[in-house]
Amino acid sequence: MKAFPEIHIAGEAVNAREARERIQTLQPDLVFLDIQMPEETGFELLDSLGDKFPRIIFTTAYDAFALRAFEFGAVDYLLKPIAPKRLAIALQRACATDGRLEPAEDLEATDLPTRPLGLQDKVLLGSSDRIAYVPVGSIIAAESVGAYSKVWFEDSALVIRRSLSVLEARLPTEFFMRANRSQLINLQQVQSVEPWFSGGMKLKLSGDLTVELSRRQAKVFRERNTL
Template sequence: MRAIVVDDERLARNELKRLLEEFPRITVIGEAANADEAIPMIEEMNPDLLFLDIQMPGKNGFELLEALEDTVPEVIFTTAYDEYALKAFEFNALDYIMKPIDSPRLAEAIQKIEEVIEKNKKEDAQESEGELSVHDQVFVKDGEKCWFVRLGKVRLFESMGNYVRLHFDDQKPMILKSLNSLEERLDSKIYFRANRKHIINLNYIDKIEPWFSGGLLVNLKAGETGPGGEKIEISRRQAIKFKDLMSL
């Protein structure tokens, strides 16, 4: 896996890189001392994994993740502070390692990463059946409720950590899938990755407005039995692709 180390302390970066030499599956492809350095590096190099400090000058680690416009890599937080642990897992972090980092604790985190990789490989193998069309019907179970819904009725897919929330009619069930794995199977002429958290059904776009920093804001129409009305931001980078796709 290709990793980037983000930490404002040079000695901490060097020590982590030294420890990572014990794990041949991890290749450090870059390092940054703050969010402003890290964000363009992440977007250009598209790493699989971030080792990310939280307290840094300028944007902190959480703000760095929020600033990423497209897919966010897997994240292991490395910090000297324990009070951010709960918030870290709200960002779907794989692990939260307290400094000073030792080799056994790092090995535990790497094992988690490898388990995630194997799980994703199995999911990819199971989902390599080909593209889903708007006419395909899918079975959705959320708790005690079940639906057999035509895919074309789903106006929005919303990432919720390891789950995806489906928005159709007035329902919002969640399924245990990643947004990336769904994107690979959806018809790209109908479903568009608006940002790192949302895929929208282009047939449900009601209105498009200019938004901050060159992005766009789309309003979605209601389904057959309501309610719709979601407002979804298309990131600056994705707005360029969207305009080409829609000939705007």
């Protein structure tokens, strides 16, 4: 690859059967794997390989498979059309010692406005095949999906090309808080609270979403919301 001279393309495949043969023969370090392929899906291919398969970067035109992709321990998940900056992030992750890094800041995040958002501001939430334009206050929660985030709002959800830390920096801190390492919630969307294990809390949000707070985050929640 001209833009990434450290990457050598060992082979290509047009379907899952060919991909399986090449993976077993070539033993590559990294595979760019489409999810929807002729005959089998990318997930079915990985299942057939057992526990021994190379590092995987999923590539797809659909965001609906993102959460399952990371259940396979994917290095990253790229939505088509693939932006060069996102490809660079994915390869940086793949070249890390263990193949997995903490969710990286989006390289394009440096182009974001620095003005804090308010609840009444409207924002674009976009995936490869859908765009929503919603008020910040209608965002119920967000969950980290590698370098992406799944954002819930009203009766829908989208996986967007922003890491959770980028969303946290942009959303108004007086209304949004980290529920845990991988989830961000809108305090205005909390419907009920109940005690949970080891001093934690379980929150029910709009849209039938539930989120668990650790003891530490439950303490933060109490401090922010107790009279």
